Amino acid sequence: MSELRFTVEHEWLRQDADGLVTVGITAYAQEALGDVVFVQLPEVQGYAEGDEVAVLESVKAASNIAMPLDGEVVEVNGELESSPELVNEDPLGKGWFFRFRPANASAVADLLDQAAYERLLNANADA
Amino acid sequence: MTTETLAKTPLHALHIELGARMVPFAGYDMPVQYPLGVMKEHLHTRDAAGLFDVSHMGQIVLRGEHAARALETLVPVDIIDLPVGMQRYAMFTDDNGGILDDLMVANLGNDTLFLVVNAACKDQDLAHLQKHIGSQCEIESLFEARALLALQGPKAVDVLARLAPEVAKMTFMQFAPVRLLGVDCFVSRSGYTGEDGFEISVPAEHAETLARSLLAEPEVEAIGLGARDSLRLEAGLCLYGHDMSTATTPIEASLLWAISKARRLDGLRAGNFPGAGRIFEQQRDGVASKRVGLLPQERVPVREGAEIVDADGTVIGTVCSGGFGPTLGAPVAMGYVQSAFVAVDTPVWAMVRGKRVAMKVAKTPFVPQRYYRG
Numbered sequence: 001m002s003e004l005r006f007t008v009e010h011e012w013l014r015q016d017a018d019g020l021v022t023v024g025i026t027a028y029a030q031e032a033l034g035d036v037v038f039v040q041l042p043e044v045q046g047y048a049e050g051d052e053v054a055v056l057e058s059v060k061a062a063s064n065i066a067m068p069l070d071g072e073v074v075e076v077n078g079e080l081e082s083s084p085e086l087v088n089e090d091p092l093g094k095g096w097f098f099r100f101r102p103a104n105a106s107a108v109a110d111l112l113d114q115a116a117y118e119r120l121l122n123a124n125a126d127a
Numbered sequence: 128m129t130t131e132t133l134a135k136t137p138l139h140a141l142h143i144e145l146g147a148r149m150v151p152f153a154g155y156d157m158p159v160q161y162p163l164g165v166m167k168e169h170l171h172t173r174d175a176a177g178l179f180d181v182s183h184m185g186q187i188v189l190r191g192e193h194a195a196r197a198l199e200t201l202v203p204v205d206i207i208d209l210p211v212g213m214q215r216y217a218m219f220t221d222d223n224g225g226i227l228d229d230l231m232v233a234n235l236g237n238d239t240l241f242l243v244v245n246a247a248c249k250d251q252d253l254a255h256l257q258k259h260i261g262s263q264c265e266i267e268s269l270f271e272a273r274a275l276l277a278l279q280g281p282k283a284v285d286v287l288a289r290l291a292p293e294v295a296k297m298t299f300m301q302f303a304p305v306r307l308l309g310v311d312c313f314v315s316r317s318g319y320t321g322e323d324g325f326e327i328s329v330p331a332e333h334a335e336t337l338a339r340s341l342l343a344e345p346e347v348e349a350i351g352l353g354a355r356d357s358l359r360l361e362a363g364l365c366l367y368g369h370d371m372s373t374a375t376t377p378i379e380a381s382l383l384w385a386i387s388k389a390r391r392l393d394g395l396r397a398g399n400f401p402g403a404g405r406i407f408e409q410q411r412d413g414v415a416s417k418r419v420g421l422l423p424q425e426r427v428p429v430r431e432g433a434e435i436v437d438a439d440g441t442v443i444g445t446v447c448s449g450g451f452g453p454t455l456g457a458p459v460a461m462g463y464v465q466s467a468f469v470a471v472d473t474p475v476w477a478m479v480r481g482k483r484v485a486m487k488v489a490k491t492p493f494v495p496q497r498y499y500r501g
Contacts, residue, residue, distance in 0.1 A: 035166035038427050038451070038458075055480065057428045059357055060165060060450065
């Protein structure tokens with residue numbers, strides 16, 4: 001298992017040994033959203049970077065999850081359909097959303113690393 | 128951020144201290160949730176007691192021997208025969224029968240009425256009162272002078288009775304001057320959650336002391352606007368600007384029950400409020416569309432603004448309020464649908480992100496009301 005990478009949209013990505021990338025949202029993001037009551041997962045198909053692939057609904061509002069990189073979704077976390085609260089309870093673990101095969105495997109490493117993501121959060125907090 | 132332009136309630140510093148997430152609401156910087164989170168805050172209120180800061184709402188006093196008669200010219204509600212110590216739900220109507228705001232009116236005795244109006248409408252309501260009845264009674268705004276706290280839930284009575292035992296004897300919609308911690312307050316046994324509970328009007332300078340004292344009781348948690356909205360939605364209660372507006376009459380908003388018998392077409396003091404002609408006409412002839420409760424049959428929440436369609440895909444209405452009901456454990460909504468679709472259990476569909484979500488027209492409240500009627 002490699003270290004996590006992050007997007008400015010507060011998604012985390014983990015490149016696994018099989019070349020697939022697992023995606024979820026960060027602890028900061030789930031905290032900001034509040035109690036998640038519904039997750040609409042992506043279809044198993046190809047998407048372009050920036051495509052809206054999933055929707056998270058909290059008690060109050062809906063927010064979109066964008067595809068972090070070009071690639072093909074190969075697996076979704078079906079457990080979230082009956083237990084959306086896993087996104088709040090275990091965002092980096094059981095609350096994962098989907099796994100995809102990136103069109104360009106090296107693109108993952110170009111995303112924010114842990115230190116860069118923390119700088120982003122600190123900058124947001126100061127803004 | 129332009130938070131510096133937002134008004135603050137007397138409890139603002141307390142909200143920050145409690146770790147609330149603040150959002151702009153009706154010109155105020157208000158707590159949408161505390162660290163507990165909307166879901167747990169909602170469930171705690173139904174289970175024990177929740178304290179809400181609703182000081183952004185407008186409190187207004189009308190005084191004078193003609194005050195009740197004057198107010199009756201603006202609302203389709205019996206104010207003249209409102210007993211001393213009772214509160215009643217009302218709405219200001221306009222000349223088309225549209226709803227300018229909804230409000231609570233209490234009779235304090237001594238020719239004095241106490242009004243609570245919505246935050247977003249309060250300046251306009253005050254101007255409306257001054258313009259139309261300002262020459263017939265004295266109108267005093269308590270916008271700055273008073274805070275308003277709501278203590279809601281099945282344990283609210285136990286908590287408040289520790290400060291003032293007499294509140295335990297009050298029944299739903301009773302209103303009384305009560306001394307709390309040595310301060311003269313007004314207490315009504317009412318609220319906006321469907322639960323038993325109280326609303327407490329307290330002088331602004333004493334609000335924080337009272338709030339801290341109530342929060343120190345083991346049953347009480349601070350509850351934000353997020354849970355206030357999900358609680359009122361499960362209780363089937365309307366939110367002004369969403370479930371009713373100047374574009375809807377009380378008949379269309381399914382609020383005929385709130386038009387007092389004395390003010391109806393066959394009543395003792397029929398009409399003589401703005402829009403009475405149109406409202407009576409609609410009562411007699413029916414309306415094109417009406418507010419109903421809606422239960423989505425899937426887990427996906429259906430939000431305000433979603434189109435409602437029939438089996439053929441023809442648009443027949445719009446969702447006016449919608450979200451997830453934590454007590455129900457399922458999404459709940461209200462919407463306006465054409466009158467052919469208002470019967471309970473009628474199947475209709477909402478369009479959510481381009482997909483049809485099956486719903487059923489349902490009775491409100493979605494969760495049983497638990498008011499204390501003695």
